[in-house]
Amino acid sequence: MTDDGAALPVDPALLEEAAEWVLRLRYERPGAADHQAFEAWLGQGEAQARAWARAEKVLGAFDALPAGIGPQAVRLAQRRGARRTANRRAVLRAGAGLVLAAPVAWLAWREQPWQVWTADLSTGTGERRSLTLDDGTQLVLNTASAVSVRFTPTERRLVLHAGEVFVETGHADPAGRPLRVETPWGEVEPQGTRFTVRRLAPGVQVAVFQHAVLWRPVTGDAIRLGAGEQARFLPGAEPVQSVVDASALLWRQGMLVARNMRLADLLAELGRYRPGVLRCDPAVADLPVSGALSLADTDAALDTLQGQLPLRVRRFSRYWVSVGPA
Structure with a gap:
């Protein structure tokens, strides 16, 4: 590693x-x-x-x-x-x-x-980390993430305890050991691919950017996801599948691209990358937002939103920020 x-x-x-x-x-x-x-x-x-x-x-x-x-x-x-x-x-x-x-x-x-x-590998809030495992598998941990690496003679297992991880599989394992990413609700088995696994509260989101993966839930049948597909697996509910594009991986470069994204959802995403509370006033929650924002500097991202939209960013402290109407 x-x-x-x-x-x-x-x-x-x-x-x-x-x-x-x-x-x-x-x-x-x-x-x-x-x-x-x-x-x-x-x-x-x-x-x-x-x-x-x-x-x-x-x-x-x-x-x-x-x-x-x-x-x-x-x-x-x-x-x-x-x-x-x-x-x-x-x-x-x-x-x-x-x-x-x-x-x-x-x-x-x-x-x-x-x-x-x-966990063997972890990141703090706002931090990202890239590394290569002994078998050639490449990982990128997103903000506030934690992964344990469990390689045995029979399998290669990554346990996602928190956050999100990007996985790019290396060459075929000489010993023929399968690679699996484990979560409390099931596990992902790639078929020579690039994909992300993100823990939700509760549940899991899996997005595939190359080739395919198998999602094996704790109970029920396996589901195959191909390139350009993503799905949310929530306890007690049917999977919610949708289309994903390559821009969803720009968090690895510290960027967030929004396309007609609800402001409340965008701020929730920005909030993952900064400490404290980032509040969205219900009066502007449904405002659609498009553009590229910095995840590496969320204060600059908030200033950009304020400069381009009818918003006001109120900073009560570094750790308590509210976004509302201008």
């Missing part, structure tokens, strides 16, 4: 230990004995160092909060975590899922699956 910061698997037990140290050293009052014990733990080997780096990255997001909010958010997570299991692992899971944005936003925290922050 190669990229500019390829993640190696980390033992979940060591991650829990590392999380204990992050919380203790950052949000409590450690003494000299605590620091000595931490140095002894960290010095045990490379595995501990990787676990520490991963845990720091997750909980280090508290540092981006306004002064005083980080410890307050941790205490909130502690209270809610204590009601569930009364241990520090629950505190960590709650903390890792906080909407780390502003005094208003952290009150609306949500808990993410434990696998999300222990």
